[in-house]
Amino acid sequence: MALNYYEVMTTDLGLLTTAAGKWEAMAGELKKVETRYGDTVQKITTGQDWQGLSAGTAHTAFAATRYEYAAAQIQAKAIAGLLREAHEKFTDLKKKLESARADAVAAGMTVSEQGRVAFDHARLTPAERSAYHHDPDGQKTIAEAVTKWQQHLDDRVKAVTELDQGVKNALQGAVVDSNKDAFGKGADQTLTGFNAGARGELAKAPKPDESAVTTKPDGAEFTGPDAGFSVSGTKYGKEGSAKAYAELFHFTAKGESTKGGVNWSGIDDWSLGARASANYGATNSGITGKAEVSAGLRGLLEGRAQKGYGEVYGRGEVFVGGEASASLGVGKDGFNAGAKAFAGEKVGAAGGAELAGLGAGGTAEAWYGAGAEAKATFGKGDDGKWHVGGEVGLALGIGGSVGAEFTVDTDKVGEAFDDAADAVGDFTGGVKNTVGGWLD
Structure with missing residues (x-):
């Protein structure tokens, strides 16, 4: 979506560095969790007390989980880096837009809050204003100047929009698992996990697939030690339970x-x-x-x-x-x-x-x-x-x-049959219309 002049001039770019700081802090917290996981859960599989097939399976799974914690740190740091670079580039482009506006005003134009350029008639003396109204060539020259300055400001806004899209693509690409250590090359066992190959530079960030790529990590939860007990009797047609x-x-x-x-x-x-x-x-x-x-x-x-x-x-x-x-x-x-x-x-x-x-x-x-x-x-x-x-x-x-x-799944079976019937209906209807056309 294209940005407009007002959005560029009024957006608080400082929020980008604030967000970057939070992502960096998140990486630090993930490091603590990774260390705790390695010292408690993963440690179970590294001793000699547990042997056999299940031990090997758990060893692989636990190593894969710890890998994801490490990959999450890389991804968080990369996002922080992208946000900081985005802040730097957005700030530079905003300054260029502000400079373009100042140049337009110095050239005798006005620029509205929404970025619309107009000739500043208020600067003219009564004599100049009278001459302006009786000078078609002068009016044409001024109209061309207004168009030129409007295009100049629009180009500066367009540059911000292009950067905005580039940052969006980089952030989307940063959260897609690169699988650089999967398929036997390392401990990665999850094809849609965190991205251990994430890069924190806009120029080096991979672009997302042309097909829409969305990732919804519901997150990880580690609890314990914990204990509990509950009992509920049968009532109002519900089962009783004890846990x-x-x-x-x-x-x-x-x-x-x-x-x-x-x-x-x-x-x-x-x-x-x-x-x-x-x-x-x-x-x-x-x-x-x-x-x-x-x-x-x-x-x-x-x-x-x-x-x-x-x-x-x-x-x-x-x-x-x-x-x-x-x-x-x-x-x-x-x-x-x-x-x-x-x-x-x-x-x-x-x-x-x-x-x-x-x-x-x-x-x-x-x-x-x-x-x-x-x-x-x-x-x-x-x-x-x-x-x-x-x-x-x-x-x-x-x-x-x-x-x-x-x-x-009776619901899905019904939906599939309905869709198939619709498709057959569309097809037969098309054939009927085509054949009918031959006979007309």
Whole structure:
């Protein structure tokens, strides 16, 4: 969007250096968090007490998280640098506009608050004013001078607009992950994370993709130690619940990015502690009972890509500790039943895809320990989709589990059919009109 004379002359450019200072301070705070993360969470994977596949997976994931903290510092410093340089260049261009205005006034012009140039008739004596009204050539000369000075001021404003667009592009490019240390070249495991390749100079800042690039990092949260307990009875058709937890730490980071029309999202979640929960009751949806208890280290990394009616996802999970659960639900929207007991280490992967509301996915886990699991689902979940699937697992030393699930999102299926019908209608209507034209 083009700027105007009034905006250029009245904008407080000092806010740019204020913002730059805050970004630099943010980099300092991120450094503190990175150090704390390395000394507490990441340190768990660097000792000799934890070995095995899960240790290797956690080591990679924790190193990737610390990498993002370091990349966030680079990105914050780069943005600060861009803002400081922007302040310097905007200030210089504003001074040139002020100088152009002063030159126009010195040449006998007036310049309004909105930047409109006019001849200053107030400077003329009565005799000069009379001569002006009776001199067509003089009037033409003055009109040409007004046009020249107006163009001169407009060019100075245009220069500020061009710089403004360049700064905008540089800031957008600075927050897009360059992935310079991804794909096996370093610890970067997130394709839409912070930009470790961000540059704080406008001339060196990469331009954003021609396709709109937007990034929405929801941020990272680190808590702990923490503990809590809550109980609620059944009432007004709602389930009763009881929950208790005690965590040494809980870390969650998630973000979302859109590039080339594809929406990318991811989550990184790790916790170490114990928790227990139970849900029970009879509502207008059916009868539900579920109990779960677990203690240990749990981690999850998930990424999704979605465009139009298509979506794919991949997920990795790790668990070290013990867990047990049982669930049963029967109602108008289907049923589910499952039981699980396990102690040891788990490393798992899951993946799937959805097209036009119809989805399919599978899971596989490697177990080192002892336990068994069985689960079956047929019905509508909390996400509004219909789920059909199951999972079985067994280990006495070494073992694992496999599972599969099919989903139907009735809303998306309906939307897809509506769009398809519209497309067919447009096509047949076009054919009808074309053929009709031949017969006319």
